[in-house]
Amino acid sequence: MVATEKDPREEVIQAWYMDDSDEDQRLPHHREPKEFVSLDQLTELGVLSWRLDADNYETDEGLKKIREERGYSYMDFCEVSPEKLPNYEEKIKSFFEEHLHTDEEIRYTVAGSGYFDVRDRNERWIRVWLKKGGLIVLPAGIYHRFTLDTDNYIKAMRLFVGDPVWTPFNRPHDHLPARQEYVKAFVHKETGDHAVDAAA
């Protein structure tokens, strides 16, 4: 892609640093002034992203290629809304608890939208807004959480390598190998000639 062309992913995936307010978790929570985070910055944290054709996911060659290359053999759908999700209040509360998984969390929005919040290297929350057509991979070991936005609806495809394990490990779970590997690969990694870490 030429530098002046807009990245098509940005139409369905946007990210920004969050404010510190306790208002409704479904609000955007932009800082003042707004502080956007690029998809390249997300990649630096291990968060990968694609834009796909959500109206044709059954036949989409782009999705097929990602699944083949990354070994995503398992697929199902998770619909989150007050009407569709059993035990909605309990589930939405647990999705918004800061947690990690010992495997990647792969979510592809085929309808609606929602916020996946991830911690950066300095423990600041980045809000990642995933709309229809956006696919993200959160790496194993990254602390994150999920909430609906004010439209109150998402239908997400969930992908996994082999039999799925959805277990959330609520923070703190720093001793888990998945967390230690994440920290080594993305928090304490060498960038240029100096190490960047949370204490910097």
Ligand SMILES: CSCCC(=O)/C(O)=C/O
């Ligand atoms: C839209 S998928 C529901 C959220 C979820 O599965 C999860 O693990 C969030 O971290």
Ligand SMILES: [Fe+2]
């Ligand atoms: Fe999760």
